[in-house]
Every structure is written in structure tokens, then in C-alpha cells.
Amino acid sequence: GAGVSQTPSNKVTEKGKYVELRCDPISGHTALYWYRQSLGQGPEFLIYFQGTGAADDSGLPNDRFFAVRPEGSVSTLKIQRTERGDSAVYLCASRTGLAGELFFGEGSRLTVL
Amino acid sequence: EDQVTQSPEALRLQEGESSSLNCSYTVSGLRGLFWYRQDPGKGPEFLFTLYSAGEEKEKERLKATLTKKESFLHITAPKPEDSATYLCAVQSNYGGSQGNLIFGKGTKLSVKP
Numbered sequence: 001g002a003g004v005s006q007t008p009s010n011k012v013t014e015k016g017k018y019v020e021l022r023c024d025p026i027s028g029h030t031a032l033y034w035y036r037q038s039l040g041q042g043p044e045f046l047i048y049f050q051g052t053g054a055a056d057d058s059g060l061p062n063d064r065f066f067a068v069r070p071e072g073s074v075s076t077l078k079i080q081r082t083e084r085g086d087s088a089v090y091l092c093a094s095r096t097g098l099a100g101e102l103f104f105g106e107g108s109r110l111t112v113l
Numbered sequence: 114e115d116q117v118t119q120s121p122e123a124l125r126l127q128e129g130e131s132s133s134l135n136c137s138y139t140v141s142g143l144r145g146l147f148w149y150r151q152d153p154g155k156g157p158e159f160l161f162t163l164y165s166a167g168e169e170k171e172k173e174r175l176k177a178t179l180t181k182k183e184s185f186l187h188i189t190a191p192k193p194e195d196s197a198t199y200l201c202a203v204q205s206n207y208g209g210s211q212g213n214l215i216f217g218k219g220t221k222l223s224v225k226p
Contacts (some may be wrong), residue, residue, distance in 0.1 A: 045213045058211055102159070104157045
């Protein structure tokens, strides 16, 4: 596609449930990033991939969060045993390497009741 | 620790009233400083990248400048459609987090007709 695509755009779930968020980056972009943005805050780094491997996962808040990119294109962010504090907009971004601008998707808004 | 501080948090202008947004940063070797625009419910949209002190870039009514400690986003004769949150981010040349962007909290700009 022309831009970064994220699905679902909105997800409402109950506390304790499992959630998957999907990101389809711009074709040919080798680097893929996940950020989390709470209301009134800037994007907070979670993890980034260079190809299939996670190059830096230092932003993942705890072991309930996990992300994969098995074929070096689409990525899935997985959240186990969701908590109300996980409610936020999860942004995905991609770029051709480790320099230059990041192109962001529209985000997946997660609400944990 | 790499850090980005943006001021003011919010800015209200009349149409045509020029002003500047500030981004102060601390980074262990600047690889790049980025400005993004974010509209409500949307992902950040890339505006500029600056790489070295003294560099300036312009786009329509926006001009970004960079020193060794801060960057300014100057808005000349703003229009209501310039209303948005403006985000600043830095990327470091060093350390384990050199692949990712560290964002500030943003400045919410409102331009009244």
C-alpha cells in the first residue's frame, strides 16, 4: 500500500483479555517501529525491528507485551492479560533504514475496560 | 539520558499572528532532529529533519532552525488550518537506543480566525 496500515483502528476489550494489533509497513521499508501514545503525551518508544529481528525492545513495559515480524514485513504487537493502564493509541511507523524520517500509520486505539 | 522538552504546552494565536515553538534537547550525539505535525485522531505527519547546528528548513508558513541545544519551529502568519499538535523528536548517534526516535510531549497550537 501507499502508507503504513494498522488494524484494527479501534479495539475495546476487557481487563485480562489477550489483544493483537497488526501493522503493515510501506513496501520496501526494512525498519519497523511500535510506539504508544497516551492522551496529551508524545509517542513513547516500545520496540523496533530491522528486518525480522527485534533490534531494540528496551521500551516494552513488561513481559505481557511482545511483538513479532516473522517475514520482515507485517508486524503484530501482542498484549497478554490486558490492564486498564494499557489503554492508549498504539502507533506503528516504518522507514528504509535507521536514518531519515519515520512514516506513521493512523494508529490503533486500545481501550481496556 | 536522551531527553526532549517542548514549550509551551499550548499556544493560542490569532490568524496572522506569527510565533515560535521551542524544542530543547539533550542527546549523546545528535543524528537527527525531527518535527512532526499531528492532527486529532491521526498519526504524526513528517515535516522536517535537521542534522547539524545552523541548519534551517522551510515549508510554506513553517521554518525550522537548529542550534546545539534547541530547535525552533517558526510559524509565519498562521492560518486556522495550521492548528494541530507539533511534535519534536531526536535520534542519537550512540548507545543501544540509537535506532529510535525520542519524542517530546508536543505543543498544541490553536489558530483562531
